[in-house]
Amino acid sequence: MTSRRTAHLLLGLLIGAGLIAPAFASDVEDELKLAFTYNIARFVTWPEHTDEEQTEAFHLCVLGKTPFRIANENLGRRRVADLPIEVIDLLGPPSKNLHCDLAYLSADAGDIGDVIELRLPETALTVSDAPGFANAGGIIELTRRNDRIAMRINVSNVRRAGLSISSQLLSLATLVGDESGAN
Amino acid sequence: MLRTKPGRSAIAAAVALVLCATGSPAQAQNDDLFDMSLEELVNLSVTSVSRKSEPLADTTSAVFVITREDIERQGIRSIPDALRLAPGLSVLQIDANKWAIGARGESGRFANKLLVLMDGRTLYTPSFSGVFWDVQSTLIEEIERIEVIRGPGATVWGSNATNGVINIITRQPDADAGTSILAGIDPEGSSFAAGQYSGAMGGSGAYRVFAKYHSANANRFVDGGEAFDDWDLWRGGVRAQWRNDRDEWSGSVEGYGGDMGESDVLFVPAPPYFSIAPNDASVSGGFATLRWNRARDGGTSSAADLIIDYTDRDAALYSETRTTLSFDGRHQWSRGAHEFIAGGQVRKNYYDFKNSARVSFVEDFMNIDEDLLVAVFLQDEITLKPDAVSLTLGVKLERNEFSPRSVEFMPTARLLWKPADDMSLWAGAARAVRTPSFADQGTESLDVLPARPPLTGPNPFPIPLRTASISNPDFESEVLAAYEAGLRGRFSDTMSYDVSVYVFDYENLRTFAGGDTVCQPSGVSVLVNPLCILSSTSATTEVQFTNEASSRTWGGEVQVDWLPMEALRVIAHASFAKQDLGRGLSGSAVPFQYPEWQAQLRAEYRYGPKLSLAAAFRYVDEIEVQDIDDYWQGNVNLRWQPTENWVLYLGVRNLFDDATLEYTSELFESLPTEIERSAYLNLRYDF
Numbered sequence: 047m048t049s050r051r052t053a054h055l056l057l058g059l060l061i062g063a064g065l066i067a068p069a070f071a072s073d074v075e076d077e078l079k080l081a082f083t084y085n086i087a088r089f090v091t092w093p094e095h096t097d098e099e100q101t102e103a104f105h106l107c108v109l110g111k112t113p114f115r116i117a118n119e120n121l122g123r124r125r126v127a128d129l130p131i132e133v134i135d136l137l138g139p140p141s142k143n144l145h146c147d148l149a150y151l152s153a154d155a156g157d158i159g160d161v162i163e164l165r166l167p168e169t170a171l172t173v174s175d176a177p178g179f180a181n182a183g184g185i186i187e188l189t190r191r192n193d194r195i196a197m198r199i200n201v202s203n204v205r206r207a208g209l210s211i212s213s214q215l216l217s218l219a220t221l222v223g224d225e226s227g228a229n
Numbered sequence: 230m231l232r233t234k235p236g237r238s239a240i241a242a243a244v245a246l247v248l249c250a251t252g253s254p255a256q257a258q259n260d261d262l263f264d265m266s267l268e269e270l271v272n273l274s275v276t277s278v279s280r281k282s283e284p285l286a287d288t289t290s291a292v293f294v295i296t297r298e299d300i301e302r303q304g305i306r307s308i309p310d311a312l313r314l315a316p317g318l319s320v321l322q323i324d325a326n327k328w329a330i331g332a333r334g335e336s337g338r339f340a341n342k343l344l345v346l347m348d349g350r351t352l353y354t355p356s357f358s359g360v361f362w363d364v365q366s367t368l369i370e371e372i373e374r375i376e377v378i379r380g381p382g383a384t385v386w387g388s389n390a391t392n393g394v395i396n397i398i399t400r401q402p403d404a405d406a407g408t409s410i411l412a413g414i415d416p417e418g419s420s421f422a423a424g425q426y427s428g429a430m431g432g433s434g435a436y437r438v439f440a441k442y443h444s445a446n447a448n449r450f451v452d453g454g455e456a457f458d459d460w461d462l463w464r465g466g467v468r469a470q471w472r473n474d475r476d477e478w479s480g481s482v483e484g485y486g487g488d489m490g491e492s493d494v495l496f497v498p499a500p501p502y503f504s505i506a507p508n509d510a511s512v513s514g515g516f517a518t519l520r521w522n523r524a525r526d527g528g529t530s531s532a533a534d535l536i537i538d539y540t541d542r543d544a545a546l547y548s549e550t551r552t553t554l555s556f557d558g559r560h561q562w563s564r565g566a567h568e569f570i571a572g573g574q575v576r577k578n579y580y581d582f583k584n585s586a587r588v589s590f591v592e593d594f595m596n597i598d599e600d601l602l603v604a605v606f607l608q609d610e611i612t613l614k615p616d617a618v619s620l621t622l623g624v625k626l627e628r629n630e631f632s633p634r635s636v637e638f639m640p641t642a643r644l645l646w647k648p649a650d651d652m653s654l655w656a657g658a659a660r661a662v663r664t665p666s667f668a669d670q671g672t673e674s675l676d677v678l679p680a681r682p683p684l685t686g687p688n689p690f691p692i693p694l695r696t697a698s699i700s701n702p703d704f705e706s707e708v709l710a711a712y713e714a715g716l717r718g719r720f721s722d723t724m725s726y727d728v729s730v731y732v733f734d735y736e737n738l739r740t741f742a743g744g745d746t747v748c749q750p751s752g753v754s755v756l757v758n759p760l761c762i763l764s765s766t767s768a769t770t771e772v773q774f775t776n777e778a779s780s781r782t783w784g785g786e787v788q789v790d791w792l793p794m795e796a797l798r799v800i801a802h803a804s805f806a807k808q809d810l811g812r813g814l815s816g817s818a819v820p821f822q823y824p825e826w827q828a829q830l831r832a833e834y835r836y837g838p839k840l841s842l843a844a845a846f847r848y849v850d851e852i853e854v855q856d857i858d859d860y861w862q863g864n865v866n867l868r869w870q871p872t873e874n875w876v877l878y879l880g881v882r883n884l885f886d887d888a889t890l891e892y893t894s895e896l897f898e899s900l901p902t903e904i905e906r907s908a909y910l911n912l913r914y915d916f
Binding site (some may be wrong): 221 | 262263265266267268271272273404405440795796835836837839873
């Protein structure tokens with residue numbers, strides 16, 4: 047927990063200080079990133095839920111005004127693992143029982159570190175386009191490499207969250223973290 | 230299916246247009262993003278989504294994309310080997326450094342109905358309207374993907390895009406950062422060493438440099454002897470790009486040089502009437518490109534390309550130095566249901582030819598040291614029913630100095646209908662031309678076909694009969710009227726299909742018109758004095774290139790792409806092409822030298838992120854006229870990445886036979902060589 051906390055703080059600091067900001071931002075790019083997020087969800091297995099309520103829907107939490115709108119418009123009628131997707135606005139009124147199977151945290155929205163720290167359940171798969179996200183406690187970072195969106199996955203954080211990610215997804219991403227084999 | 234990435238260059242934009250002839254409104258397009266697979270998303274250009282990008286599923290042409298990943302997983306190291314993955318193409322190796330590559334029924338070492346482009350730069354050689362594949366050998370890691378369009382693309386690309394277009398697109402410099410060292414050894418094939426370095430250039434630019442040396446061993450003759458086709462080539466280059474909010478600039482400079490071994494077949498007047506002469510062709514060249522691209526709001530974009538290309542080839546057959554300067558410009562905009570693209574091209578060639586013992590340029594043509602090509606085109610894509618029906622109309626006008634007709638007219642009409650979300654039907658008709666080359670109009674060549682021994686086949690004389698071709702300054706463009714249709718879609722989330730059929734009607738097709746037979750060395754016609762054969766060592770039949778054949782080629786391709794399980798991908802395709810030779814021939818057409826049936830089964834299995842196994846098996850039908858039997862052939866490749874820095878590729882090419890005869894040069898025969906089975910080990914180290 048300590049390392050996670052430190053990482054979140056670090057991330058929060060970086061973003062708060064405006065040191066890292068997305069170089070390009072447009073609705074289209076948000077759509078593309080959400081399309082990635084939706085696809086990623088199909089390659090991830092979550093630990094068995096015990097809570098009844100949680101098994102009725104797939105909870106996609108979104109931080110960011112535009113991304114939430116896009117997710118709501120495009121993903122509201124789709125399904126993940128045969129569950130209907132429920133899109134939750136992390137900027138909306140706080141709810142007591144927040145469930146997030148997957149959280150998309152837009153770098154544009156600002157204080158990501160806080161959100162992870164305070165509101166997200168441990169088992170949430172976190173996806174963000176904030177630079178350095180995968181090295182700062184996040185699980186999947188969407189980076190812009192050349193003209194493409196690339197994925198960086200922190201495999202240590204995947205394991206910590208109790209998630210299992212298919213090799214097909216891993217083979218398309220750059221792996222970081224203790225078990226990535228990276229130097 | 231895959232999406233295309235338009236807009237990097239003028240040509241790329243046009244590729245996109247041909248690839249993506251549909252008129253779905255912006256909202257619907259973006260909605261498609263959520264239907265794409267992760268692999269498609271990873272390969273998608275952000276810029277292109279912001280401009281205009283439609284799924285390959287919506288194109289009105291038969292298209293196949295060979296990706297960087299396909300090439301890497303199969304352990305492929307050359308462009309011709311990569312092209313073997315595509316349906317509807319025939320890629321046959323003649324010797325270690327010569328290939329016969331063609332599409333939909335036309336092939337040959339001097340194939341002339343396929344247009345090949347690399348980043349918008351034409352790889353076409355005006356002297357014979359074809360491609361010298363030996364020098365198209367850029368480091369394979371430089372290539373992002375290869376788009377193969379079967380059927381004519383003349384409206385956007387211009388003349389010679391008759392049977393197909395191959396568009397090779399290199400990787401953007403900012404796609405990777407760091408250094409790669411590569412080396413490979415293949416005792417029966419080619420070994421290489423290369424390096425690549427990518428770095429940033431200020432905040433918004435990037436560059437990549439590479440250098441490569443490769444050396445290939447000789448193949449062997451059918452009788453088992455060692456051929457003389459060993460070759461080596463060095464190559465180096467740099468690509469750079471820079472972009473800001475509005476504009477994108479990119480440029481490249483590349484140079485190469487090497488020696489291509491050849492086994493020349495020379496006539497001798499005594500049995501067996503030929504001798505083999507080893508010879509080295511010396512090749513060198515280079516190019517520089519600069520392109521500009523600007524995207525504006527509302528789908529409007531402009532692009533321009535400036536290219537200079539230099540090539541020098543000094544071979545036994547002929548020698549040529551050529552410098553090509555070209556400028557391309559394009560503009561794309563939409564108005565209501567119409568989406569327009571208009572463009573123009575100016576291309577200037579400067580030549581210097583040298584005669585050889587076998588090929589001489591007739592005086593008028595020897596003196597041609599430059600020519601000019603000017604072309605304009607306009608295409609309109611009309612949405613008739615949003616997201617369901619669209620019609621594309623286009624026309625290209627081209628003026629070149631070889632067509633006797635003053636302006637070549639190349640129109641097209643294509644229709645797309647999407648009866649369901651996961652299905653699209655398309656049909657198209659187009660007129661395309663293959664313009665005359667120096668070879669057709671201005672050269673005289675000896676021994677274009679092997680000499681016929683005395684009193685055999687069509688040789689009634691007691692002395693060997695040779696064949697010489699006499700050029701025809703009135704040779705016209707070969708004309709294709711193409712009719713195509715296709716169906717593509719998905720059976721399920723994991724299985725997609727693509728079917729296309731075509732009928733190609735050719736007019737004015739090249740023929741050899743029988744001419745005089747003369748005694749050698751006296752030069753007396755046998756018609757004037759038949760007895761001259763008694764005092765001669767050989768006779769020569771002079772044939773002339775004429776435009777007297779019509780023919781019809783028809784066929785189709787079927788392709789299935791299947792993900793039976795998460796880690797396994799299987800692609801199977803089959804192609805068929807048949808020629809019905811036409812009516813009223815007074816000369817003889819070059820015979821059909823293309824395998825009627827071809828099939829391929831390809832599989833890629835990923836055993837975790839570090840290990841993958843890929844295999845590609847292909848069936849190639851007989852080529853009757855060349856006495857080549859049908860065969861199955863296959864390659865396997867194991868890719869192992871033990872650490873993030875190291876990648877190791879281990880594989881076998883031509884698994885099923887010690888050596889395979891794939892093709893014999895259809896003109897200027899060089900003794901056929903067989904392509905041997907070979908095992909290779911390649912290494913890559915990234916840091």
